[in-house]
Amino acid sequence: MAKTFMDPHDVPTISGTEGWERMYPYQYQFSMEDPARAKFESDQIWYYDGLHYPEPHYPFDLIWDEAWFLALSQYNSRIFMVPPAMGIDHRIVNGYVYISPVGIPDPNEVGKRVPLFMERAGYYYQNWDTLFGKWKKKVTTLIEQLEAVSFPDLPEMEETSVVFEGKGFSSGYEFLKRYDDLINMGLLNWQYHFEFLNLGYAAYVTFINTTNQIFPGIPISTLTKMVSGIDVIMYRPDAELIRLARLAIDVGVDDLILKTSKAREAMDELAKHPAGKEWLAEMEKARYPWFYISTGTGWYHTHISWNDNLDIPFDSIRMHIKSIKEGKDVGRPTENLIKERDRIVDEYRKLIKTDEDREAFEQGLAVSRTVFPYVEDHLFYIEHWFHSIFWAKIRQIGSVLQNAGFIENADTDIWFMKRDEIKQALWDYVTAWATGVKPRGPSYWPKEIAWRKETYEKFRGWKPPPALGVPPDVVTEPFTIVLWGVTTDVLSEWLKGGEEGEGEQNTIQGSPGSSGIVEGRARVLKNVQELSDLQEGEILVATTTSPSWAPAFVKIGGAVTDVGGPMCHAAIVCREYGLPTVVGTGKATHLIKTGDLIKIDGDSGLVTILERAK
Incomplete structure (x- = not known):
């Protein structure tokens, strides 16, 4: 069995994609230019982040990877001073993102960080509910600001108010500023994303480690049951669909919904009946914000929300109507989960032998249950609600560039431009408006995007290796284990490669x-x-x-x-x-x-x- 994976610098370029690197930021490339950096890259373990990215990356969509590259790492290394961990480094190969946890090699430095972490993280754990309340306000305010952003056409002539009110800047400048504001909102959104998340996972890892010391060999499936059965906002969208399914049966419009295959058809039929209008009014209440739920993880622009395609929630409502009419329980079996959770906790409590162990167990369990809602709830606010609106705003910019001849299709083409390339194209567009000359973009971007589309399709046909580089003797980085599921045993399985057909x-x-x-x-x-x-x-x-x-x-x-x-x-x-x-x-x-x-x-x-x- 091999002891190392392929060196990241040796991954072959897919035939026909030569030059693909220009589609992505230069710092994301594995490179031999700097010997010290090249050695670091060869000696690290890099694993494919298929958890977030099951498909190759569109150039623009990499924005969220860039955002969490910064946000997660800074909270570990510079803000909360997590003792054994710095950040997570990122690279891209043939369109696929690989990541590598960066540890602290000096044990003395780890020790110095412990009291700093205890002070800073301790403040958050002690004031979690208050700070979480502030967090929700910050994020919803940001979403309101995002919704207000628009990109109107540039005028043939500015309004007289620019002159008579001494405004001092043009619509062209405002257009460029709005794009900057939009991108900065996206990056700020991800700063908020990690304000609590590292601490949430740290609480889980601490509880797992503490409980393993008290009960050596306790299955992780047992540990996770101890924090189950807690209500979180991520279950609200499906709860709204279940509510609408029950309401449809109660007011007698269920057959109208079941007999149609498309949302538009169903809504047209429902609008003809008083009970149907009542149901439609309740659906409109549910849509904002609960239908801002992505059809995927929310990381790709292709992961549209229910609000973008109402056929999707209507299909689910039909599924729930059928289940309810068949007498099945729908939704989560929360009461059973709580009973099982409490039974398991009580059994293990009885086995604890010392007051010190009992206090550590109770404290770890309490903190884990406190942080649980955030670990799931942030997904709705960030990856679903915010992202869904953000993608729509970028599509507005795509329409502007399509109308100006820079791209051929607003829905498909803008995603093949990096975010800074879009800014360059908008400068081209705005300065052409300002001078009255023809921009270069219409002769440059269609050809470049056509090549990138072909390259991207070749990326789709490539199977990314699960890992590159040198695996550690033992995987100890906590998020790598609990979120991505990469353990020492998993790496061993990957190293077996194709031994079995x-x-x-x-x-x-x-x-x-x-x-x-x-x-x-x-x-x-x-x-x-x-x-x-x-x-x-x-x-x-x-x-x-x-x-x-x-x-x-x-x-x-x-x-x-x-x-x-x-x-x-x-x-x-x-x-x-x-x-x-x-x-x-x-x-x-x-x-x-x-x-x-x-x-x-x-x-x-x-x-x-x-x-x-x-």
Whole structure:
């Protein structure tokens, strides 16, 4: 078995994509120009961030990776002074992002950071609810400011107020400033994202480590159950769909919704009836903000929200109507989760032998439960609500550039430009307006974007290696383990590479996501639009899941994902629905086919293919 992965500098360029590097920031490239930096890159472990990015990156969409590259790292290294961790470094290869945790090599430096971390993080833990309340206000205010941004056409002649009120600047300057404001809002949004998140995960990791010391070998699936059953805002969108499904039955318009296949058709039919109008009014109340939920993770512009395509929530409402009329329970089995959670905690409490251990256990549990809502709630505010509106604003700019002839299609082309390239194009557009001459953009960008589109499609056909570089003897970085699910054992599995023929491999080792064992036929899904194919009791197999998939959790028997650790979204949500789940398998969607009979063990992380589909 190999002891290292491919050196990151040795990854071959895909034929026909030569020059792809200009699509992305220069600092994201692996490079041999600086020997010291090159050695650092070769000696590090770099793993593919498939948790957030199951597809190659559009140049503009890299903005969120840039944003969290800065935000997560600074909170670790410069703000909260996390003792053993600096930041997470990023690179891009053939359109795919690879990341590497950066530790602190000097143990003495780690010790010096401990009291600083205790003081700074302690303040947040002690004042969590108050600070979280301020956080919500900051984020919702930012969203209001985002909604107010617009990009009107530049006038043929400025209004007289520019002269007679001594305004002092033009519409062209204002246009450029608004773009800067828009980008800065996006980056500020991600500064807010990590204000609490590192501390939230740190609380989990501390609780896990403390409990492992008291109860050596305790399964992580048992630990995660101890903080389940807590209501969070991320479940509200699906709760609104369930409410609308029940209301449709109560007011007698359920058949109108069930007999139509498109949202527009259903809404037109409902508008003809008094009860239908009542239902539509309730749906409008639910839409803002709860339909600002992405159809994916929210990281790509292609992950549109329910508000962008109402067919998606209507499909889920139909699914819920059918389930309710069949007498099934819909939604999360919260009461059962709480009972099971409390039973497990009480049993372990009785086993604690010392007052010191008891105090450490209780304190760790209390802090973990306190931080739990933020760990999920921030997703709705940041990746879903804010991002959905942000993408719409960028599409407005795309329309401006299309009308000016810089790009051919506002919906598809602007995403192939980096954010600073868009700013350059807008300068070209505005200075051409100011001087009355023809801009260069219409003769430059269409050809460049056409080449980038071809390059991107070639990226899609490439399978990124799970890791590059040199693995550590032991993976200790906490977020790497609990969020991405990259452990020492996982790296060992990856290093085995192709020793087993993929078509013949019938066991897959992942990480425990949610406790329990289940057998069932697999349903491999790539996106939310395929949820309607799910059959009752099937096991969902996907690269990852998103909140838009929540209606499926009332139908499936369990779930398997390619990426993620015990604190990733798929693991958390499946625990809340009481579904056995295995995450971080690395290759389940490649090895498992729809119709295969599989068995998953959410306690050991083992997936077994019992019978291949004919």
